[in-house]
Amino acid sequence: MKDHLSLEERVLSGLDEEQRQVATALHGPVCVLAGAGTGKTRAITHRIAYGVHSGVYQPSRLLAVTFTARAAAEMRTRLRDLGVGAVQARTFHAAALRQLQFFWPQAVGGALPNLLEHKAQLVAEAARRLRLGTDRATVRDLAGELEWAKVSMLTPDSYLAHASERGTPAGFDLTTVARVFGAYEELKADRNLLDFEDVLLVTVGILQEDARIAATVRDQYRHFVVDEYQDVSPLQQRLLDLWLGGREELCVVGDASQTIYSFTGATPQHLLRFASTHPQAQVIRLVRNYRSTPQVVGLANAVLTQRRPAGKVADALWATPLELRSQQASGEAPQFLECPDDEAEAAAVARLVGERIAAGTPAAQIAVLFRTNGQSEAFEQALAGAGIGYQLRGGERFFTRKEVRDAILSLRAAVRAAGTGHDGDAEGAGPDSPPLAQQVKDILASIGYTEEAPAGGGAVRERWESLAALVNLAEELVLSRGPGLDLEGFVAELQERSQSQHVPTVNGVTLASLHAAKGLEWDAVFLVGLSEGLMPISFADTPEAVDEERRLLYVGATRARAFLHLSWSLSRTPGGRAHRKASRFLEGIRPGSAAQAGPAAKRRNRTERPALTACRVCGTLLSTAAERKIGRCANCPASYEETTFEALRAWRLETAREAQLPAYMIFTDATLVAIAERKPTSLKALADVAGIGPTKLEAYGEAVLELLAAS
Template sequence: MSTENFEDGPQETLEERILGGLDAEQREVATTLTGPLCVLAGAGTGKTRAITHRIAYGVHSGVYSPQRLLAVTFTARAAAEMRSRLRDLGVGNVQARTFHAAALRQLQFFWPQAVGGALPQLLDHKASIIAEAARRLRLSTDRASIRDLASEIEWAKVSMLTPANYLEKAQGRGTPGGFDLTAVARVFQSYEDVKTDRNVIDFEDVLLITVGILQEDPKVAATVREQYRHFVVDEYQDVSPLQQRLLELWLGGRDELCVVGDASQTIYSFTGASPRHLLEFKARYPDAGMVKLIRDYRSTPQVVKLANELLAARRSSGPVADAAWAAPLQLVAQRPHGPSPQFTECTDDEAEAATVAKKVQGLLDAGTKASEIAVLFRTNGQSEAYEQALAASGIGYQLRGGERFFARKEVRDSILQLRAATRALTPGEVPDPLGQMVRDILASLGYTDSAPHSGGAVRERWESLAALVALADELAQVRGADFSLSDFVNELQERSLAQHAPTVQGVTLASLHAAKGLEWDAVFLVGLSEGLMPISFADSPESVDEERRLLYVGITRAREHLFMSWSTARTPGGRANRKPSRFLDGLRPDSVTGGTARSLGRAPKRKAAAPAMCRVCGTMLSSGAERKVGRCNQCPPSYEEQSFEALREWRKAQALEADVPAFVVFTDATLTAIAEAKPKSLEELSALAGIGPSKLEKYGEEVLRIMAESSVL
């Protein structure tokens, strides 16, 4: 679409063409072109639309020079989508990149003059270098520990830590990869040494070195600041300290900055992301404008209501966690009413997967496209059961995070065929419509207008080709009749570099983290039981809050249909000891009796279970151990030392006699709960968490005897 299309006619026409479809708040964003601006944008509120129209309006009205504006986001896919929208608005020469891509471009340009020589090779994966670093230290590693060490080193570097100060700053981060923090610091240093020996840099180095050059070379900094006068940063809640420092150096004390984010969608804290920069924006820029986008155009009122209630149900978790929790935006649904979210309890994981497959088939039969359905889970390890259940039902699916679309052989072959076809076009010849040309060219690779009846590889191949045809139709409609086959091939090449894949006709299977930024007509949130949501290793109030935000992100991916399910046992016939996620308390209806799966969609709501609170300071208890004891970890224990030690000695003797680990008798948390509660009867003892009927019968009298004897010593 040409710029002239937007500049024809009087100023009112320009405003109407660019701003006409925006709501009042989006329009305020789009017309606030100078000075600092903070946009708090809830899920589905059209933030990308608002900021791309802001850029387009600024360029077309002459306030911005397109070459001097840099739009930054966090994924290559999001950057590619932003560039595509900007092209559609007639400003395709605006730079829209990720932090890493923008920094790498600058580093490649300035390295020869700032450092000299050739830029070191960029490291695609850390695994081999970390393995070598560990071997130099004579440390034994496996794939899992190497992965954990890589994540820890990435966190350290984006937090602007070095091997020298890592140990001091990383206290409380556990044992990454099974190593104590001293060992991790040594691996960190060894990793840096191996990289130096091999003359390679990693992705974090790209940011670190760019920051170093901008800090130390005034000429380079002045050149960059002359090049870019205006900045837009999307997903600002995910900025790391290192990215924030780079942004500050780009700005150089100026305030021509627009940031967009939602603290309630902060789900990458484990990578170093922090909403602090978003929440403190007004403090850094007192004169900054502030706009809240709360009109949700994505989801039905039923979905929006559930999302709002999930965040509102959060209770105080102590001063540290409360300070990090931002007051959520109260979304207001703009779509017509839809079906109520469904809650389903199943007997085991296999039954849950089968139930989901059956419901998916029902949606397909009712006309929902497979590409508009997603099954989202907390961990990637949960996907296998749903892959099997969908395959057994003959339902195609795509695993997000599996083989990349543009890496598939049929896609690479298609691009080669399309490029060859552009060379074969006769000059002056009137070509067929783009969609028809692409169909004809891909027919030689197996494309047909109707899907094959078979599944497996044949169906997957057809779905890839069909996605390319659909993209051609879509772009031809958006870009107009002048959009040629050559333009389409160039678009595919750019999307390939950005991994901006078109939509494939298949049910999406993805983790909740991988689903960020995406949306579907129907979403299944599965495995919503304690231990998976929140995940078992979320052992602090802050990490439990992040799990709540992760579920919020999952809920807000759904446009119309939302299904939430969990199972009471892991395997068929297994012990039914799982409980629904605490986050569903007050949201899900009362359970009802049933067979393999119990659909709870229309049952009356039950009263929300009150959150467990510390009996000493009154803050919410987050971990299972805290709930057993009834006291948070920050408050001191209130038991008598002799009682607790007597219980420990008794437990040790019981464990030795039964030849089992001590925790099998009672966990430390349960012993602490007993010692602090000082039960005097079996009834009082049975009220404590961790003491079921079998343990009460087996150990109850002995425990009461020990408590009675030790309390009078």
């Protein structure tokens, strides 16, 4: 039947009613409010194709603009498939750079200055000119602040007047940041360089000052489409206005509830005010969600609707959210899990991920999403320990981060300086030496570790999180291996774990920050670390910042197609004080929260914690994952024979070498201790040891039993 349809009719076939409204609204201004998973890219690409095929648009005179190279590439692919590959789809910067390269000779003369791909080195030099001590993380935060200032169209002179609410970027007062800004701009001018933001700024300047060039650009492009319009900065909006030159042949697409980049200068205000700025605008809402099940959509909607008034300023900036309506079949209810500590949460998530994979969900269709990159290490370790491949998106693997590499170098240097040998009689391992964790803290203090987390976010905070993760690991290893673990042993353990990062994990589970997950989707999504201080993040200290954190959680939830799991922990480290609580954003959503049930039901329906286990020696309740795995508390002496434990370790090392895996991926030390103490004599008894699942039982069970029988 479709063969008898015209080309234009075929372009429109398969669109729902609202998408068809978008595709046939060929003259601007048009504002498309498109919720997550509602097919906005499909709607706008079919609009472009329908306009071209019906003769309304000339392909060379339409410019589609989006925010990432990946999104622009996807749009070009779809346009090509629809037979309109001549239409340009570019990022703001790519479009501006093309115009700048063309018009620079006539507008300015001479060759276009060189483009500065990375500003960190120049920012560091500007800081050094002012005799400021800066490390890599501080430079990154300073660079981010300068980018915010420039997309907000501020200069070093006007920065102070408009940055009063920016706090202390990179730990500096605003006056100091303004001085760094000025020195950076001077260095660029001296070396004839343009940075990323200058491409937009200079293009804006040329279009404002040269009427002939502006007329040429406006004659070239008659129609504009802007995707992700909630993310435009003041500078990008100014460029768009100059391209338009007062015309209204513009279609914008966005969702204010997905505004999660305000810290970069993005603002949804242009989207929210579009109808008042353009009184003749046609506003179309896309709310049919084709991505997720009703259960996932219902939770995502609730994350936004549970928001309560937060003051005049915040309420004015909060947009009434679109209420999504799922078009998928009913699925699983979202699951919630409260854990005693971060280690237990990571272990539980790894186990559940393994169950999903065993049930048929491809690993590549599973994601673990967290608020900060510093949270990744626990999940990297847990997945690796479970033999599950993973890939880290939007950040470096934990052991390849510069601060982690620097930390390991510092720890190695301390081992050499102490003259530590393999016999454990070194200065750093004596009876009067500080505990291992304290030694690690003291050594890492030289590269930036502090007992208290730094205020604010950004690279400085992420650097601290990475160093703190190493301190936590030292504390956990002492508990599982005993106080005899010295600094050299800890460094050897770090080296062994770092090697696992080189194992190919092409078809692995995705680990990503919530920001890096924007625009992506998976069958199953695990949202982790949903406790106060992480979600919302501790430095979200204004109602507006908290609202952005809420939107970030909404974005994370809408990444899931069929299954959504939400978890949090009560303590950062095993055995730590349970001072955390679940994120306020889960109130009224998770089972047993105040808005869902009364006091009696709240206690009855409360999310279950891991079962309480008593020490098999003294009967004390075990409080950490490591203690529960071994089956006794840290205060009770080990009951295994040293020769048995050493035989198990030797077997593990040989097995790991043959499999080209790090030793802890065969069995962790805690599991070896538990095996040595229990000395199981059958596969069934061995399976009762924590950390030995069906896969490891099949792979190593017979060998372990044979070794135990011989020892």
